[in-house]
Amino acid sequence: MEELRAAVHSSEADLVIFDHELTPTQQRNLEKAIGSKVIDRTQLILDIFASRARTREGRLQVELAQLNYILPRLSGRGVEMSRLGGGIGTRGPGETKLETDRRRIAKRIKGIEDSLDAVRTGRALHRRRRSAVPLATLALAGYTNAGKSTLFNRLTSASVLTDPRMFATLDPTVRPLELPSRRRVLVSDTVGFIRNLPTTLVKAFRATLEEVKDAALVLHVVDVSAPAAAEHTAHVFQVLADIGAAAIPQILVLNKIDRVGDASAADAEALKRRLLPGLAIDSGGPDARAVTISALTGAGMDGLLEAIDQLLPLDKIVNATFHLSAGDGATLALLHEFGKVLATRYSGDCCEVEAEIPESLERRLAARR
Numbered sequence: 001m002e003e004l005r006a007a008v009h010s011s012e013a014d015l016v017i018f019d020h021e022l023t024p025t026q027q028r029n030l031e032k033a034i035g036s037k038v039i040d041r042t043q044l045i046l047d048i049f050a051s052r053a054r055t056r057e058g059r060l061q062v063e064l065a066q067l068n069y070i071l072p073r074l075s076g077r078g079v080e081m082s083r084l085g086g087g088i089g090t091r092g093p094g095e096t097k098l099e100t101d102r103r104r105i106a107k108r109i110k111g112i113e114d115s116l117d118a119v120r121t122g123r124a125l126h127r128r129r130r131s132a133v134p135l136a137t138l139a140l141a142g143y144t145n146a147g148k149s150t151l152f153n154r155l156t157s158a159s160v161l162t163d164p165r166m167f168a169t170l171d172p173t174v175r176p177l178e179l180p181s182r183r184r185v186l187v188s189d190t191v192g193f194i195r196n197l198p199t200t201l202v203k204a205f206r207a208t209l210e211e212v213k214d215a216a217l218v219l220h221v222v223d224v225s226a227p228a229a230a231e232h233t234a235h236v237f238q239v240l241a242d243i244g245a246a247a248i249p250q251i252l253v254l255n256k257i258d259r260v261g262d263a264s265a266a267d268a269e270a271l272k273r274r275l276l277p278g279l280a281i282d283s284g285g286p287d288a289r290a291v292t293i294s295a296l297t298g299a300g301m302d303g304l305l306e307a308i309d310q311l312l313p314l315d316k317i318v319n320a321t322f323h324l325s326a327g328d329g330a331t332l333a334l335l336h337e338f339g340k341v342l343a344t345r346y347s348g349d350c351c352e353v354e355a356e357i358p359e360s361l362e363r364r365l366a367a368r369r
Contacts, residue, residue: 017038018030024073027039064112067105136185137214138218139218143226155177156177217248251291338357
């Protein structure tokens with residue numbers, strides 16, 4: 001601690017950042033001992049997110065994560081919150097201020113959660129509308145600054161912000177894409193992952209991560225020019241497992257081959273073995289498909305589209321029986337529009353429908369069977 005304090009004073013540093021999560025007590029004790037402001041990894045990431053948030057949902061998500069982070073750190077914040085009062089048994093001005101701050105923050109957290117619930121309800125409605133038309137969704141996932149937004153723009157001719165800074169994309173964007181087989185799919189761009197992603201952020205960005213969970217195929221984008229490419233890829237696999245998306249089929253999209261200046265850049269499997277030695281790929285094992293591309297120059301895009309076409313699950317037709325209320329005309333209309341209704345039987349206020357429908361629609365209506 002003395003060495004750290006001396007280093008801070010000699011360099012006249014205003015801020016000390018720890019690459020770990022600190023408890024409120026650790027943070028206070030470190031600030032006292034060092035004599036300088038101390039923040040941890042979580043607070044740094046939250047500050048970066050706050051500077052990148054553009055949409056209302058993004059700002060609400062960041063503010064919620066910040067308030068949940070600040071709340072347990074309110075007590076004992078220096079001499080300005082002194083507990084000294086005017087007499088025995090009285091509450092000091094600092095304690096009263098502390099309680100006021102806690103109530104204000106708790107009230108604000110409740111308000112933000114209500115607002116986010118409304119936003120998530122709207123996003124869920126959009127997903128239901130998209131799912132009404134049986135189109136598969138591809139989700140772009142990967143470590144931050146792997147080139148997901150550049151690839152998204154290249155695939156869909158969109159104009160999503162591309163920025164080399166971390167976490168430039170906070171809000172999911174969905175655009176249509178037509179594959180070489182003329183199948184139409186939807187592509188979703190998501191927030192970049194990072195190692196040891198703070199739990200407060202995982203909770204706050206639940207709506208964003210739900211886009212990955214609902215995908216039929218994950219395009220796992222890897223920056224092959226990064227020195228820690230294998231480590232970054234392992235962290236993304238871990239986050240996908242944490243959110244329950246590990247079983248979704250994946251394509252390893254080895255991006256930025258224009259920055260790898262050797263002949264092996266054209267060989268996806270050789271590049272995967274060299275950059276990702278010994279990596280156990282959760283989806284499909286070591287034989288999972290890998291494709292080399294450059295989202296910036298467009299190299300390898302034809303191969304990526306062909307790989308998507310080959311690996312995207314076909315929407316099989318299945319026979320299913322549904323038990324609906326007689327007034328559920330919306331579900332009945334879906335079955336007639338996207339399937340073949342074989343039989344309809346009414347019994348009181350209930351309606352039993354037997355139909356041949358795409359498997360994707362059957363999964364989405366599973367709760368009504």
